[in-house]
Amino acid sequence: MGVREGVFLTKLEELINWGRKGSLWPLAFATACCGIEMMAAAASRYDFDRFGVIFRNTPRQCDLLIMCGTISRKMAPIIKRLWEQMPDPKWAIAIGSCAISGNIFQTYSTLRGLDCIVPVDVYVPGCAPKPEAFYEALILLKKKIKRDRPIIVGGEEECST
Amino acid sequence: MEREKADLILNMGPQHPSTHGVLRLVLELKGEKIVNSDAIIGYVHRGVEKLAEHRKYMQILPVFDRVDYVSANTNELGFVLAVEKLLGIEDKIPRRAQFLRVIMAELTRISSHLIWLGTHALELGAMSVFLYAFREREMILDLFEEIAGGRLHTGYMRIGGVAADATERFIEELGKFLEVFPEKLNEYETLLTENRIWLSRTKGVGVINKETAINWGITGPTLRAAGCDYDVRKYYPYCVYDELDFKVPVYQNGDVYDRYRVRMDEMRESVKIIKQCLEKMPEGPVQIEDTTIILPPKEEVYNTMVGLIQHFELVIHGITPPKGEVYAAVEGPRGELGYYIVSDGSNKPYRLRIRPPSLINIAILPELLKGHYVADVISIIGSLDPLMGEVDR
Amino acid sequence: MLYVKKELLQVLKKEFKDRVRELPVFRGESTVEVDKEILLPFMGFLKHDERFKMDMLVDLTAVDYPGRKPRFVVVYHLRSIPLKHNLRVKCWAENDEVPTVIELWRAADWLEREVYEMFGVRFTGRELRKLLLPQKYPYYPLRKDFPLEGKETPCEVWDWE
Numbered sequence: 001m002g003v004r005e006g007v008f009l010t011k012l013e014e015l016i017n018w019g020r021k022g023s024l025w026p027l028a029f030a031t032a033c034c035g036i037e038m039m040a041a042a043a044s045r046y047d048f049d050r051f052g053v054i055f056r057n058t059p060r061q062c063d064l065l066i067m068c069g070t071i072s073r074k075m076a077p078i079i080k081r082l083w084e085q086m087p088d089p090k091w092a093i094a095i096g097s098c099a100i101s102g103n104i105f106q107t108y109s110t111l112r113g114l115d116c117i118v119p120v121d122v123y124v125p126g127c128a129p130k131p132e133a134f135y136e137a138l139i140l141l142k143k144k145i146k147r148d149r150p151i152i153v154g155g156e157e158e159c160s161t
Numbered sequence: 162m163e164r165e166k167a168d169l170i171l172n173m174g175p176q177h178p179s180t181h182g183v184l185r186l187v188l189e190l191k192g193e194k195i196v197n198s199d200a201i202i203g204y205v206h207r208g209v210e211k212l213a214e215h216r217k218y219m220q221i222l223p224v225f226d227r228v229d230y231v232s233a234n235t236n237e238l239g240f241v242l243a244v245e246k247l248l249g250i251e252d253k254i255p256r257r258a259q260f261l262r263v264i265m266a267e268l269t270r271i272s273s274h275l276i277w278l279g280t281h282a283l284e285l286g287a288m289s290v291f292l293y294a295f296r297e298r299e300m301i302l303d304l305f306e307e308i309a310g311g312r313l314h315t316g317y318m319r320i321g322g323v324a325a326d327a328t329e330r331f332i333e334e335l336g337k338f339l340e341v342f343p344e345k346l347n348e349y350e351t352l353l354t355e356n357r358i359w360l361s362r363t364k365g366v367g368v369i370n371k372e373t374a375i376n377w378g379i380t381g382p383t384l385r386a387a388g389c390d391y392d393v394r395k396y397y398p399y400c401v402y403d404e405l406d407f408k409v410p411v412y413q414n415g416d417v418y419d420r421y422r423v424r425m426d427e428m429r430e431s432v433k434i435i436k437q438c439l440e441k442m443p444e445g446p447v448q449i450e451d452t453t454i455i456l457p458p459k460e461e462v463y464n465t466m467v468g469l470i471q472h473f474e475l476v477i478h479g480i481t482p483p484k485g486e487v488y489a490a491v492e493g494p495r496g497e498l499g500y501y502i503v504s505d506g507s508n509k510p511y512r513l514r515i516r517p518p519s520l521i522n523i524a525i526l527p528e529l530l531k532g533h534y535v536a537d538v539i540s541i542i543g544s545l546d547p548l549m550g551e552v553d554r
Numbered sequence: 555m556l557y558v559k560k561e562l563l564q565v566l567k568k569e570f571k572d573r574v575r576e577l578p579v580f581r582g583e584s585t586v587e588v589d590k591e592i593l594l595p596f597m598g599f600l601k602h603d604e605r606f607k608m609d610m611l612v613d614l615t616a617v618d619y620p621g622r623k624p625r626f627v628v629v630y631h632l633r634s635i636p637l638k639h640n641l642r643v644k645c646w647a648e649n650d651e652v653p654t655v656i657e658l659w660r661a662a663d664w665l666e667r668e669v670y671e672m673f674g675v676r677f678t679g680r681e682l683r684k685l686l687l688p689q690k691y692p693y694y695p696l697r698k699d700f701p702l703e704g705k706e707t708p709c710e711v712w713d714w715e
Contacts, residue, residue, distance in 0.1 A: 029176050031183055031205050032550050033230035033313060036276065040302075043279070043295030057178045072553075073712045074688055075175065075183060075204045082176055104224060107208030108695050108704025109687065128230075128313045203686030208702075210672075211695055215702050246581055375609050375635060378661030391635055397555045485580040488613075488631060488642070490555070501631070503617055516613040516631075524664040553686055 013151050020063070020089065021145040024138070027062040027082065028055035032069030034096040034128045041131035051138055059085040064141075065118065066134075070098040071111040080117045091145070093122045093137050096129055103127060167196050171535070175204045179284040179539045182549030184523070186542075190535065198530045200523065206553040213513040217479035218244055218320060221513070226314035228515065229551040231276050234269040235493040237318035238262055242399055243489035243500035244320045247482040253449055258322040259400045260442040264335070265308075265317055266400075266491070267431040267438075271342070272301040273494035274424045278349065281421070281543035285362050290352055297345050300338050307331045320480060321455040322448030332439065339432055339439075346428055353421070363418040367529055367541035370415055378521045381496025382423040383545055387415035393492035405437050417544040424546075454480055479508035495519050495546055515554060519547040557584040558641045562605055570596060577644070585642040593645050594653050600632060600641070601658050608632040608641065611659035614666060616647070616673045620698045624648045626675050630655070647675045654680040672696035688712055 010018075030038055042048045042055060056062050059082045071079060083092070094114040097103035100123050102112040114120055121144060124137045167189035174185035183204035189197040209228055213221045225240050226233040245251050279294035302312045308331045309315035309324060317324050353359045369379065374387040384391055392409045394402045410426035412419035448455050452471040461468030484506040490499035496518030503512040522545050530538060563584060566574050573592050577585040588596050600608040612631040619625060630643040645652055654677040656662045664685055666677045671684040674694040683689065690711045693700055 027176075028178050033227055035182070036231055037313060039276070039280075040295060040299070044292045045296065045299045059176075070205055070207050072204060072206050074206065077713055078175055078204070104227075105207040105209075105212065107212055107702055108693075108700070109206045109208050127227075130312060203688075206686040208695060211700075211702055249581065376660050378611050378659065389635060396638055486585075487581050487583060488555070488640075497612070499613060499631075501613060501615065501629070512615075512617045514613065514615040514629075520664065521661055524661065 013149060016150045017146050017148050020148075020150075021142040023052045023054075024064045024091075024141070025054055025056050025062050026064040026066045027059050027086070028057050029065075029082065030068035031071060031075060032098065034068035034099070037128045037131055038066060038068050038095070038134065041134045046131040046134075048134070051135075053138065059083075060087065062086050063090045065090065065092040066095060067092060067099045067114045067118070067120075068095045070103070070105055071114060071117075072109050073111055074109070076111050076117055079114075083118045089148075089150070091121045091141055092118050093124065093141060094120045095124045095134070095137070097125060097127045100125060167191055173538070179280075179543065181280065181542060181547055184542065184547065184549055184552070186526075186530075186538065188530070188535065188538065193534050193536075195530050195533055195535065195538070198527045200526050202520075202523075202549070203553050205549050207550075209554040210513055210515065213510060215509065217508050218482070218510065219475075219479060221510070222318070222320075223314070223316055225515075226316060227550065228517075228554055229493065229495070229498070229519070229548050230313060231548060232269045232273040232494045233314050234265040234317060235491055235498060237316070238266050238400075239489060239491040239493070239498045239500050241318045241320050242491060243487055243502050244480070244482065246487045246489050247485065247502055247504055248320075248454065248480070249483075250321065250449060250451070250454065253451075254322060255446045255449065256401070256443050257326070257445045258447040260438045261323050261327060261447060262318065263400050263402065263405070264327075264435050264438050264442075265305075265315070265323075267434050268301050268304060270494045271428050271431050272298050274428050275301075277424060277494075277543075277546045278421075281540075281546075282353065282359075284539050284543050285359065287352065287356075287359065290349055293345070293349060293352075297342060300334075300342075304331060304334055304338065307334065319448065319455055321451065322446075326447045335435070335439065339436055342432055343429065346425065350425065354425075360418065362536075362540050363421060363544070364416060365414075366417045366533070366537050367544060368414065368416045369525065369529065373525075374415065377525045379496070379525065381493070381518055381522065382420055382427065383496070383522055385410060386412045386419035386423045388413045393490050393497050397490065399489075399491060401438075401441075404441070405434050407434050407437075417540050420544045420546075481506065481508050490516070493518055495548065495551070496522060515551075517551045517554060519549075519551040520554075523547045523552060555583070556639050557582060558606070558639045562639075565605060566596075566599075569599065583640075583642060585644060587644045587646075590645055590648055590652060594655070594658075597630075597643070597655050597658055600643075606641075607634040607637050609635055611655070611661045611665075612640070614655075614662055614669065616669045616675055616696075618673060618696065618698050624650070626650060626673055628652050628669065628675060650674060651676050651678050653678050656680050 094100050099114045102110050122137045122140050124133050169190045171188040175183035185201040187199045188195050225236045229236050275294040275298040279291040282290035305315050309317040369387050371388045374384045390411045407430045410423050457468045457471050462472045482504050486503040488501045490497050499516030501514040502510050505511040573589040575587045600606045610633045612633050616626050616628045624646045626647040628645050632641045667685040670682045
């Protein structure tokens with residue numbers, strides 16, 4: 001990208017990617033512990049807003065699922081439905097050991113990780129990860145989005161996940 | 162009883178920003194009034210009680226951090242007290258450790274109430290309080306990190322003491338925090354206590370009277386807002402609470418507003434308690450000197466044969482309390498948090514039951530919501546302060 | 555924690571004869587065992603009698619002893635707020651059935667539902683639904699013969715109800 005005398009030269013793909021990575025709107029949804037850290041990340045000290053991250057309350061306005069906390073089997077179909085309700089393009093981040101593998105709760109009622117039901121882009125280990133780790137996840141995700149090819153020859157847009 | 166006919170059935174949750182996690186309510190509405198409702202829970206049921214039966218006593222501790230994830234220290238404290246009662250070593254815990262436990266428990270109470278205040282105010286439309294409350298909460302989390310190494314799940318309590326002694330920096334920072342925090346509380350109160358919108362959203366809403374509250378088994382701030390002074394710290398003092406001077410705030414109306422007032426006053430009392438602890442805390446060890454209960458210090462494990470053997474013995478065999486059953490309770494931020502342990506003499510509990518205050522406090526919800534407007538639902542749920550991790554376990 | 559005094563336990567014995575048995579005191583905690591047939595009058599007596607005034611049901615749970623018959627014991631923790639004393643009451647569930655105490659303490663509502671779903675103990679005289687797990691879940695997870703990792707369950711059990 002370059003700006004010269006008010007003229008802005010870029011590829012359309014890069015412009016789209018730039019727009020997408022600059023305004024990730026996650027779903028304000030959490031099941032357990034890491035949700036509290038997500039709240040902390042959104043609150044005063046860590047201030048997620050400066051990344052262009054604004055929490056939305058309905059999946060229909062979101063393009064990012066930050067899955068915080070243990071997923072029980074009873075909850076799994078609902079998370080799947082929430083994911084399906086989100087418009088494309090969409091991404092998912094699994095925060096914390098519970099969302100990655102089920103953590104210590106290897107019991108009859110927990111799911112062994114978010115990737116059983118939803119394709120995950122970034123995994124953040126920790127129990128619970130600090131808000132700084134949330135930043136790391138976002139930066140990694142932005143790098144991934146930057147590499148995306150939103151337009152393929154023939155004009156058909158492909159799902160970026 | 163005749164069921165009033167509903168016009169509309171509204172499903173609220175489990176994904177709803179103001180149900181404090183994954184509570185699901187099915188509301189039957191007539192216009193905007195609720196004629197009937199049902200609460201469906203279990204969306205973060207993790208089988209903690211079953212899990213505890215399969216783990217040694219020491220290994221269970223980190224699980225309870227994650228049961229009530231905003232008040233990890235009180236959870237641990239309750240479990241540790243129950244196991245100590247089972248072992249019969251309550252009197253042998255060093256005094257410094259007991260004071261440290263009280264300090265951590267009260268800090269946890271403040272941080273939990275701050276989350277409650279922030280989210281409750283956010284749900285009722287006061288965004289700025291959320292940002293202020295989390296600003297002060299970060300100070301507490303820094304203190305946790307300093308003394309225990311973890312922000313949310315501290316893992317600080319041990320059966321037979323606490324994990325580590327307070328560092329000088331911790332005491333210093335704690336002093337600073339206690340200095341500034343009461344002023345900040347006043348700040349929140351100027352925003353809310355006499356705010357007309359806040360008053361009309363909370364006054365006279367969700368009234369629970371004293372008899373109903375006791376009959377439903379409700380404890381904690383919700384019970385104290387209804388005019389009953391029950392507080393485990395006063396009724397059945399544990400640790401060193403009987404030596405400390407503090408008041409239990411009690412209000413009479415039992416509505417959402419009074420629950421708010423109780424929690425605000427409780428935070429002030431917690432500050433008072435911590436100040437007294439800092440004054441009275443003696444020097445000395447923070448762990449019991451019995452290597453069949455607590456791991457020996459790391460220097461001994463790495464440098465001496467005896468220490469190494471003791472370490473392995475304890476890790477492999479675990480703590481083996483005598484046969485019997487005990488119930489021990491602490492006053493958590495949400496109410497009486499009890500642990501009922503049945504031991505069969507082995508190194509794992511035969512049955513471990515958590516008495517979750519949130520579960521018992523929100524059981525009244527379907528009954529309480531009847532006759533209220535939809536908008537009040539949020540204010541009522543918020544005021545009961547349920548934590549779904551603890552409700553579902 | 556303060557428990558009911560020895561003299562008061564004698565009162566119970568006088569009132570209900572040998573249908574109430576005193577169990578050995580462990581760490582200062584008194585427990586009585588009571589026959590299923592007189593559970594309701596016994597609990598009513600504890601709640602309304604001036605000397606006991608047990609107005610709060612603190613907890614209700616069960617313990618599984620697989621080798622024994624009857625297999626489950628239901629444990630009630632009672633407390634009197636005005637008199638500050640506690641008592642633990644145990645009642646063996648013959649035929650896996652126990653009368654409900656919901657008329658005396660409404661706190662029993664959800665707690666009984668939980669015991670029913672976790673152990674399969676039925677509380678007679680009330681409507682029972684599962685509390686935490688889906689209604690179609692076929693097992694009782696807290697029974698000792700149920701494995702921690704759970705048993706294979708068909709997918710539709712976990713479906714959104």
